Amino acid sequence: MTKITRATKLCMTALSIFMVFLLAGCGSSASGGKGSKVKTIGVAMPTQSSQRWIQDGNNMKKKLESLGYKVDLQYAEDDIQAQVSQIENMITNGDDCLVIAAIDSGALVNVLKQAKNNKIPVIAYDRLLMDTDSVSYYATFDNKLVGVQIGKYVEKKLGLKEGTGPFNVEFFTGSPDDNNAHLLYAGEMEVLKPYLDNGQLVCPSGQTSFDSTCILRYSQEVAQKRMENLISGYYANGKKLDAVVSAFDGLSYGIAAALQGAGYQPGKNWPIITGQDAELMAVKNIISGKQSQSIFKDTRILADKCATMVQAVLDGKKPEINDTKTYDNHALVVPSYLCTPVSVDKGNFQKELVDSHYYTKEQLGL
Template structure:
């Protein structure tokens, strides 16, 4: 309920900001397609993109698709009809956008993928994102260190673990999963990590549209079906929203913080996630400073529209099945109760007042 209220307030603030400002009729128009306002993260991304592009002198039209593929297709078609000069797209399902992105290319409109790679098209020019495999690597490395997995075998220790991975239509989710498994698979192989459901493949652990409700349902089913006589030690979650659902399932099953609460990971450093870390209901999250991502993406737009070359630091990883998309990767950071103050608060991402735990 608190999360939903926060999102509603953010959405209203974003609407007010969007409606303010002077006459943009003489400015170059940039269209920004975002997936949803149901996640705090995308609201912040939109606000940051708008601020950065307007600072560079552009008019900005931002649309949210609310995770509906056809809505996003229609929004991009409307952008093209309006005559936008550049498109920034954080896709709902990129494979469904191939035709409309071809329309953009045929109209001479460059397309920049924002934090979700646009697959199966040559109509995307550049990609701005975080090191998605690195996100998975950092989650897994945190688990290894927190549970001292390197010495667990010789000390005859083992831990139960279940996996909650991202949406199968989001290419980032597979990168993240691969980063996790590259680190944790050896511990699954030698029995230090035990997945009682046996669900460890990406196909078995991916959650469509990053649904918190699905993650909660899975956790409830796992706890009732496999963990009646043994506790769950680690919930390897790829998203803060999953962690909220897992928390609800654990509380309903009688788990208590400070007694038998498992290690729960996450991603995005949402406000609620940091509060949960402070209270002990979530162990860690991955901080992806969307202020930096938006700044880098806006600079890409500016360079493209001025006929220049944007800053790129990866030209090998992101093959969308048609081309390797030139990419700028921002660095993710693992956050827990020991460093949230110095990284989250001291940088101004959240204030102490925002992080007060009720």
């Protein structure tokens, strides 16, 4: 057996002490170093009735946990008071940062003030928090660009740039309490209003303003009922409906159900129907011809950007920002990071959604 000298023992002891100090210095920002509690991030999402919000919540939880945080993920099922209560509980429980996708941000002003008073940073997720100075940053997609992409899809498919028309069109816009819906509408009209003005696009119902076309909480049922009323009121005499400019996949499902109920058939007298979020059902509908297009907003990218915002804020650093002008919430212009949306249809869904592993071929029934 090899004899261990006193010098060797001293060397080994010194090495052990060095390793202890080295490991103590490697604590992650989520824990704040050795002996500190793991930081908790409260994530408030609006509803699980939409596939995209389920994905958003799951992606945020996965990303934040990979950074070492504990995650308190809550869904309010589009119940405003339930979301207020959930955020109040997150504050009471001492959550270190809040990430909020609001149902109605106007109802959150007071509870957000509580967060600020407790020195809890707040990051708005995909929906801007309005009328409050208690929000630090905003992670979202370029919402006006979403509207522009929807408008350009209709423009291209109808050949409007080439002077074709007139075409009959109806509009379905998002929820009036969602700032994104207003930006999206502005983007759509930036492209399509000139064609309404020159007569290439005609809206038989005359309902083209935001107020006359918005659907509270993006309700599929309300959209279906409105489409049924439009068909019976303006298209019962056989007038052709060429396009329905829809701001969200859930609205598009209701629109399609109303059309089918009235005898319309995909591939025959079916109009162009747009959408947003590239939900699984919407992509299946694109493949089958029941929907023409959707906007792909890769929630993996949004979750990644938002999680790095959380990390930067809790580390006392400034997160990556690419917009400091657009998102005025009436109390301040919120520094934002805008992710880029992608328009998808039958021609590119394989590349954008399957090749990127957002969906599998099995999920899409391919």
